[in-house]
Amino acid sequence: MSQLKQISHLDNIPSTPGKFKMDKSPYIHRLRWHSSHAKLTFWFFLFLGLMLLLFLRSPPSSPSDPTRRSLRTSTWGGPAWEKRVRSSARVRARHGLSVLVTGAAGFVGTHVSAALKRRGDGVLGLDNFNDYYDPALKRARQALLDRTGVFVVDGDINDSALLRKLFDVVAFTHVMHLAAQAGVRYAMQNPGSYVHSNIAGLVSVLEACKSANPQPAIVWASSSSVYGLNSKVPFSERDRTDQPASLYAATKKAGEEIAHTYNHIYGLSITGLRFFTVYGPWGRPDMAYFFFTKDILKGKSIPIFEGPDHGTVARDFTYIDDIVKGCLASLDTAGKSTGSGGKKKGPAQLRVFNLGNTSPVPVTQLVSILERLLKVKANRMMMKMPRNGDVQFTHANISLAQRELKYKPTTDLQTGLKKFVRWYLSYNSGSQKKSSW
Numbered sequence: 001m002s003q004l005k006q007i008s009h010l011d012n013i014p015s016t017p018g019k020f021k022m023d024k025s026p027y028i029h030r031l032r033w034h035s036s037h038a039k040l041t042f043w044f045f046l047f048l049g050l051m052l053l054l055f056l057r058s059p060p061s062s063p064s065d066p067t068r069r070s071l072r073t074s075t076w077g078g079p080a081w082e083k084r085v086r087s088s089a090r091v092r093a094r095h096g097l098s099v100l101v102t103g104a105a106g107f108v109g110t111h112v113s114a115a116l117k118r119r120g121d122g123v124l125g126l127d128n129f130n131d132y133y134d135p136a137l138k139r140a141r142q143a144l145l146d147r148t149g150v151f152v153v154d155g156d157i158n159d160s161a162l163l164r165k166l167f168d169v170v171a172f173t174h175v176m177h178l179a180a181q182a183g184v185r186y187a188m189q190n191p192g193s194y195v196h197s198n199i200a201g202l203v204s205v206l207e208a209c210k211s212a213n214p215q216p217a218i219v220w221a222s223s224s225s226v227y228g229l230n231s232k233v234p235f236s237e238r239d240r241t242d243q244p245a246s247l248y249a250a251t252k253k254a255g256e257e258i259a260h261t262y263n264h265i266y267g268l269s270i271t272g273l274r275f276f277t278v279y280g281p282w283g284r285p286d287m288a289y290f291f292f293t294k295d296i297l298k299g300k301s302i303p304i305f306e307g308p309d310h311g312t313v314a315r316d317f318t319y320i321d322d323i324v325k326g327c328l329a330s331l332d333t334a335g336k337s338t339g340s341g342g343k344k345k346g347p348a349q350l351r352v353f354n355l356g357n358t359s360p361v362p363v364t365q366l367v368s369i370l371e372r373l374l375k376v377k378a379n380r381m382m383m384k385m386p387r388n389g390d391v392q393f394t395h396a397n398i399s400l401a402q403r404e405l406k407y408k409p410t411t412d413l414q415t416g417l418k419k420f421v422r423w424y425l426s427y428n429s430g431s432q433k434k435s436s437w
C-alpha cells in the first residue's frame with residue numbers, strides 16, 4: 001500500500017523540470033510508469049534467475065587452481081549429466097566392479113574401459129582431452145566407448161570439485177588411474193605439464209579417494225622408466241629406482257612414493273603398474289612405432305637411435321591386450337581400502353608390478369617388421385641416442401605379476417604390429433571401419 005501511495009505521489013511531481021508534460025493525462029502517465037516498472041522488475045528477476053542457474057551449475061574452484069581457466073568452460077553437472085554418469089557406472093554383472101577410469105580417452109584407458117564394460121562392470125571415464133597429441137584421435141576413442149556404453153566425462157583430474165561430485169553420484173569400488181602426461185622426451189619441452197598431471201593430478205585423485213565413503217581401491221599407471229639407469233637385467237620390482245633418466249620417470253617415481261604415503265596414512269589400497277612400452281591399435285602417435293609407420297609410408301626418413309659404439313637400443317615392447325589383462329587382474333585382486341571418512345582403520349595393500357613382455361627387441365628390428373608389414377623400405381637415419389631422457393634398453397622380469405596376477409603375455413612384436421598396422425591403415429583410410437576395434 002505504501003508503495004502505491006508513493007507512486008501516486010510521485011505521479012504529480014515532474015522528474016526533471018521541463019519534462020513534465022501537462023498535455024498528457026495523469027492516468028496515462030501512471031499506466032506507463034507501472035508498465036515500465038513491471039518490465040524492469042521482470043528483467044531484474046530474469047537476470048537474477050539466470051545468475052542463480054549459472055552459479056548452481058558451475059563448480060566452485062580455488063583461485064590457486066592452475067586449471068582455473070579451463071574450469072570456467074567446464075560443462076559438467078546437472079540432472080541429465082548425473083543420470084548419464086550413474087547409468088555408465090551401473091554394474092551389470094554379479095559381483096561386478098564399479099570403476100572410475102581416468103585418462104579413459106587415452107590409449108590404455110580406452111582399451112581397459114571397453115574390456116571392463118564388456119564383462120559387465122560399471123565404468124565411468126574421465127579425460128581432459130588435452131592436445132599433447134591430436135585430440136581428434138581421443139574423440140574417436142570416446143565415440144567408440146560411447147557405443148560400448150561408457151560415458152567419458154570431459155574434465156581434469158586436478159578439478160577436485162568434479163572428483164568430489166563424481167564420488168557423490170557413484171560409490172566407486174575401484175579407480176583405474178591412467179590419466180598422465182606421457183612421453184619420455186617431451187619432458188624437456190614442457191616440464192610443467194608432467195608436474196601438473198603426474199604429481200598434482202595424482203595427489204588430487206588420491207585426495208578424492210581418501211575422502212570418499214567407501215574408499216575405493218586404486219590401480220594406477222607407473223612406468224618402466226622408473227628403472228632409469230639401472231643396469232641389472234631383467235628389471236625386477238626389487239631393483240633400485242632412484243636414478244631416473246628423465247623428468248617423466250622422476251614424476252612416475254615420485255608417484256610411487258606418494259602412493260606409499262596415502263597407503264600409510266589413509267589406508268588406501270594402491271597398486272602401481274610399471275608398463276613397458278605399450279603398443280597396439282588406437283595407440284599414441286607420439287610413440288616411435290606409430291610415427292615410424294606414418295613416416296615410412298610417407299617416404300620420410302626415420303631417426304633410429306644407437307647407444308655408445310653403435311650399441312643396440314632395445315625395448316620390451318608389450319602388446320595392449322596383454323596390458324589390459326594385467327590391469328583387470330590387478331583390479332580383481334586388489335584388496336579393499338581400510339579407511340573411512342579420511343581416517344585409516346588398518347593396514348591396506350600396497351603393490352607394484354612390472355607389466356612387460358620379457359623379450360626385448362632392438363629398435364632396428366621393430367623397423368624391419370614394419371617394413372615387411374607395410375611393404376615399403378624405410379629410409380633409416382641412424383643417430384646417436386640424444387641425451388634427452390631415453391635409456392638404452394628395458395627388460396621386464398614379470399615373475400611377481402605371473403605369481404600374483406596370473407599375468408602371462410602372449411603376443412609377440414610381429415603379431416602385435418600386424419594388428420596395429422591393420423588398424424592404422426583402416427583408421428587413416430577414412431573408411432566405415434574408422435571407429436571399430
Ligand SMILES: O=C(O)[C@H]1O[C@H](OP(=O)(O)OP(=O)(O)OC[C@H]2O[C@@H](n3ccc(=O)[nH]c3=O)[C@H](O)[C@@H]2O)[C@H](O)[C@@H](O)[C@@H]1O
Pocket residue numbers: 182183184222223224225274275276277278286287288289303304305313314315363385390392
Ligand atoms: O615403458 C614405458 O613406461 C614408457 O614407454 C614409452 O617410452 P619409450 O619406451 O621411450 O617409447 P618410444 O618413445 O616409442 O620409443 C621406443 C624406442 O624407439 C627409440 N626411438 C624413439 C624415437 C626416435 O625418433 N627414434 C628412436 O629410435 C627409443 O629410443 C626407444 O628405444 C612411452 O612413450 C612412455 O610414455 C612410457 O612410460
